[in-house]
Amino acid sequence: METLKSLLHSLKRVLIIIAVIALLVLSIRVTKPDLVKLVSSFPKAKSIMGQLLRPEILGRESEKITVAQLVPVPCGSVANPEVPASGPRITVDPPCGNPKDKVQVRGYELPKNAELSIRWILPDGGLLSIKNAVTNANGELTETMELRPITAAVDGKPAQLAFEITLPEGKVVASQTLKDVLDAMFVTIFMALIATTIGTIFAVPLSFLAASNITRKGWLGSAVYYIVRAFLNIIRSYEPLVLATIFAMIVGFGSPFAGVIALSITTAASLGKMFSESVEGIDSGPIEAVTATGANKLQVVVYAVVPQIIPDFLSFTIYHWDINVRISTIIGFVGGGGIGYFLSQRINTLQYSQSGTALLAIILVVWALDFLSSEIRKQLV
Amino acid sequence: MKEKTSRSRLVSIFLSALVPGLGQLIQKKYRAAIAIFLAVATSIAVVAWYGKPAWYILPALIWLWNIWDASSLPGGKNAVLPILLWLLMAYGIGGQVTEFNLRALVENSKRSKDIVSAMFQLDFTQPKTEKKEGFTDIQSPCSATPPVPDRTVNGVRVYVVEPCATVNQTITVKGEGFWPNTPTLIYWQNPIGGKAMDAQVKSDAQGNVSLEWVVSPYVHSTAPDPTVPQIHRIKVSQSRPIGGIELSDVGGYVVQGIYETLALAFLSTIVGALIAIPFGFLAARNLMTGNPVTTAIFLVTRTILNIVRSIESLIIAIIFVIIVGLGPFPGMIAITIHTVAALGKLYSEVIEGIDSGPIDAVKATGASWPQVVRYAVIPQVVPTFTALTIYRWDINIRSSTIIGFVGGGGIGFFLWQWIVLQDYRAVGTAFVAIAVVVIILDFFSARIRERLV
Amino acid sequence: MLKVEHLTKVYPNGTVALKDLSFEVPDGEFLVIIGLSGSGKSTLLRCINRLIDPTEGKITMDGIDITAAKGAELRHIRRQIGMIFQHFNLVKRSSVMTNVLSGRLGYLNSWSSTLGYFPHEEKERALAAMTRVGIADKVHSRADALSGGQQQRVGIARTLMQEPKLILADEPVASLDPVLAHSIMQYIEKLNEEDNVSVICSLHYLDLIQRYAERVIGLKDGVKVFEGLPSEINRAKFKEIYGEEAQDMRATALV
Incomplete structure (x- = not known):
């Protein structure tokens, strides 16, 4: 009687273990754990974790410098603008053009090795970002650009080409x-x-x-x-x-x-x-x-x-x-x-x-x- | 004596006016001092964050009350007023920023009634049916030599009397060999498989179907050039119940979703519990604070467990969805990680x-370390570990x-899609399924835990 | 003068707790009820202030029918009847002051007392009551910080607030050790003698019965089996009331 009881007891235990294992197998089949994928996506995970662990808390106060130059499109829609002789300035060569024309844009006496973004300030005041660039060690920059129909002057008001330079000022503030x-x-x-x-x-x-x-x-x-x-x-x-x-x-x-x-x-x-x-x-x-x-x-x-x-x-x-x-x-x-x-x-x-x-x-x-x-x-x- | 009281009263008033609570502090009313300082500081911080200057009146009033309170020696004033002011600040601003708007509920009562009543029409099963279908291809617009729109398969014939279909003209669709006296659906499929027109008729006693149909211009809506003849299809279909019920489409997805949910919860509980055991030992103060090295491990483990525990598994899941892609696997990883953190902490407390x-008793018999663990430690922790794990399983099912x-x-996953598609019947079905499954499993887990403890 | 006539109490589950019980308590008497637990002592006391509604019979106090009273009239009667409990029945998390003041609720305006406001003279009265039972120094303590004897004194002070004509004491010292038991009984006796308050008290210890009781009623299974002077209770009588188990009870040791 005593042996039967203990036999039943161990049988119950075995049954529970079998049930748990069966459920595990079923669950694994449904969940489809893909350890290979987990390992193979490790570089991705590392890069994400790396960024997560570098939370953006502090930023630097920055100063924005904008240098702009009028570009008449098409030629003659407004008078060709003058280029200042010194200081941060942009020259456009040729100074005016029609849509789809290529022009060469040069910047002079800009901050050295600075990141800037080139954008159009449209006649209606809208902004059109073109690309980001970096000035050379002399603070100069040369880019070739295509004029677009959207840059055409409206009611005698031309579009401007602008360089926007963000200079870190060094003062640390909350981002x-x-x-x-x-x-x-x-x-x-x-x-x-x-x-x-x-x-x-x-x-x-x-x-x-x-x-x-x-x-x-x-x-x-x-x-x-x-x-x-x-x-x-x-x-x-x-x-x-x-x-x-x-x-x-x-x-x-x-x-x-x-x-x-x-x-x-x-x-x-x-x-x-x-x-x-x-x-x-x-x-x-x-x-x-x-x-x-x-x-x-x-x-x-x-x-x-x-x-x-x-x-x-x-x-x-x-x-x-x-x-x-x-x-x-x-x-x-x-x-x-x-x-x-x-x-x-x-x-x-x-x-x-x-x-x-x-x-x-x-x-x-x-x-x-x-x-x-x-x-x-x-x-x- | 009296002069002294009035002087210390003046000092208290001055200090409290300077820094709220300071006057109370020097009167040795520490609790009041801390409470007043916190009340003023938090309300100023909240108002400053909220940014509407009019609200500054509330912290200002609490400040004034604090001065008044400091002037009453030795007792204090009844604190009901400042508490009310603070609550007014908290709930006033809180209501604004959480866009608390009971009117939105009332204004949307019609909409919510529609949604809720749709949710109660569960879409879980449908009557079992059998189908009898036939179709014929038809050209539209007409070319010089259109193919004959007449097709017979298994004794079911579908044909159109006219040779082809022209927009705004009437065609006559006929069918033979269908079930008699049965509602019949006739629909027009355009060349890319979309349904362009449909009509409901009833077959006659001989099983014949007939429909006079005006061809809508809509049948050409997807044609690149409506003047080029294309082959369309007219389908005739009957279905009738054969008794019994089967799972509807939504019902099938609900069953699949629940099955996935349970598997996910089960797997992540077991895996999480297994991983949590070593963490539990590493985070147990009594085992680990013997020497500096293990103390360091203990502190690091505790900190990691605490950090991970405070991030909801849903947040961990989004990150893993990005890393390994959609599906139950990232969900399982997320719940497992959260389970390890939560159970690790609980296990360490048990230990x-x-x-x-x-x-000591087992050691005294001369037992080795593994024997001590086997006969003195494991019997003490296993029942509680198991109960905690089952409790966690409950939570994981909900997660x-x-x-x-x-x-x-x-x-x-399905629920979210149905919500986005506004399929409220399906949403309701998922809700019922969740409640039923969670309540049943709650019941069983409570029973098992009762037997363990 | 309290008069109990043909009192019967049958609980909904069919238990007969009291059966055709009649007795009188003249003003200023110290009456002790004895009997085994389950003999109906607690039920009897709770029928008198109507915490339990009797099934049949009549209880009158100074000619007013307690059994027929309802609502405000019942509360008016209750406030004249103080009650002291075996387990003190204090609100443990409230202060001693609040517990004592709660004895006065039957006299107070419902709304202001609901908001926790008590008139100044009531607080004075509560302090006086506490001074009388020797716990004035515990005014601001929480009730659960006090010892058993002190808690029972808070219970007595609460009863004093009612300015009662009658005090019901339901085994007031059964949870206390013998030395404390005497001190609590002395406070009750003092009330009985100084304020001329009638007392109906259920007790277990024979020495306490013989020391404090003026008259004794014995109950067995809800039926009165003894009524007389404490000196008439001898070992045989006690055995009759308490049954053979009395042998095991602490009370018999004193016989």
């Missing part, structure tokens, strides 16, 4: 990316704050309805209890991001609002569940004692129920704010807004060092809030 | 919490439902 990331981070934290608040406001009544010691009395109470419980469980089975898609469909993609609603709903559901467990755990003694003093129902709630649940409620709420900040970092992927939106845009346009800045901000903020919330919760207990 | 009693949003495979 534009860092400013954008901070902006997005603020929005993210606020999304979490508002969603947590709204979620909590709805979670409180839901938790009382889902607490067996309060609601499960009589058939009507039981019905309410089970319906609310089922509702909370269904909502809790969705990632906030999935719910965000519905609201994004309704209020439109691109606004943080959809994410905030979705996050509020999931917060209400999961806090509702957590609160209800706390309500179920309250001690009935103080309720009895306060009732016995002749207090009315409201006074009983305020003096016997609320003090028992407030610390738990606060602690859960702060904990959830922490979670919501984490989720807000990705909710922008569907809803728009916040750091998630910024990040997905930068990654999709392959700007990895800017993405690195966003990732760094996420890590720091999540860390800081994690620390802060656990400290506050320690104080509350 | 830190083990009881040293059994270890795998969204990892497809960025191309990481699973139900999320």
